[in-house]
Amino acid sequence: MRFGAFDFKPARWPTIITLLLLALMTWLGFWQLERANWKQALVDTHEGRTRLSPIALRPGAEIDDEVQYRRVFARGYYDMEHQLLLDNKTYQGHAGYQVLTPLHLAESDAVVLVNRGWVPLGKSRAELPELPGTDGEVLVDAMVQLPPTKLFRLAEVDEVNAAWPKVVQQVEMGELEQLLGVPLEPLTLLLDKDDAFGFIRDWKAVYGVTVDKHRAYAVQWFTLAAVLLLIYISVNSKRISNEK
Numbered sequence: 205m206r207f208g209a210f211d212f213k214p215a216r217w218p219t220i221i222t223l224l225l226l227a228l229m230t231w232l233g234f235w236q237l238e239r240a241n242w243k244q245a246l247v248d249t250h251e252g253r254t255r256l257s258p259i260a261l262r263p264g265a266e267i268d269d270e271v272q273y274r275r276v277f278a279r280g281y282y283d284m285e286h287q288l289l290l291d292n293k294t295y296q297g298h299a300g301y302q303v304l305t306p307l308h309l310a311e312s313d314a315v316v317l318v319n320r321g322w323v324p325l326g327k328s329r330a331e332l333p334e335l336p337g338t339d340g341e342v343l344v345d346a347m348v349q350l351p352p353t354k355l356f357r358l359a360e361v362d363e364v365n366a367a368w369p370k371v372v373q374q375v376e377m378g379e380l381e382q383l384l385g386v387p388l389e390p391l392t393l394l395l396d397k398d399d400a401f402g403f404i405r406d407w408k409a410v411y412g413v414t415v416d417k418h419r420a421y422a423v424q425w426f427t428l429a430a431v432l433l434l435i436y437i438s439v440n441s442k443r444i445s446n447e448k
Contacts, residue, residue: 212437226429253274256275260278263316271391272350275347275348287370301323301333319395329371345399348394
């Protein structure tokens with residue numbers, strides 16, 4: 205195939221491999237863009253709903269996606285004797301737990317888990333952190349977080365400490381209800397950062413890879429695809445000699 209002063213003669217297998225790699229790199233680029241758009245939508249929803257005025261938490265109310273990130277307030281008493289430590293949580297590169305404390309709602313039999321924030325890992329897993337709080341009535345200002353619909357099952361972790369607080373690997377409401385021995389509202393509350401009875405709280409709509417990083421990854425994949433195409437064309441093209 206001739207293009208001006210160049211003759212383009214690609215071999216079969218290099219062409220097949222190049223096309224497959226181009227398809228893969230292009231797909232990865234668009235996949236990263238989809239992830240970026242999905243996370244941007246979460247960020248926009250988070251910012252919009254946190255600006256709304258807080259509403260009272262109603263025990264037993266129907267729960268749907270519209271309550272995600274809504275600010276609510278609830279009055280009740282913490283169960284300081286039966287707290288949970290959500291494992292595998294990091295903050296600024298340090299390992300630790302998030303503290304889940306049952307809140308028995310006032311004038312109701314309902315119980316909701318309040319995430320009071322992050323605490324660092326002790327010297328070992330056998331040395332669990334102290335979890336101070338209050339036994340008095342509290343008015344909780346918090347943000348609703350719905351439990352994940354898809355759970356990644358980790359390998360079973362042997363409990364070093366059979367007493368309370370107990371370490372859990374994920375928020376699975378059925379399992380936590382059995383562990384605590386009480387029915388739970390199907391959500392958790394992320395305690396407001398100004399509450400005096402919390403720990404480190406830096407709540408975000410998304411964790412891990414940010415929206416900007418997803419977009420940067422997409423640009424990298426598209427750039428690699430373009431470079432591969434240029435190399436393929438260059439390697440398989442030869443200048444036509446004018447000598448007779």
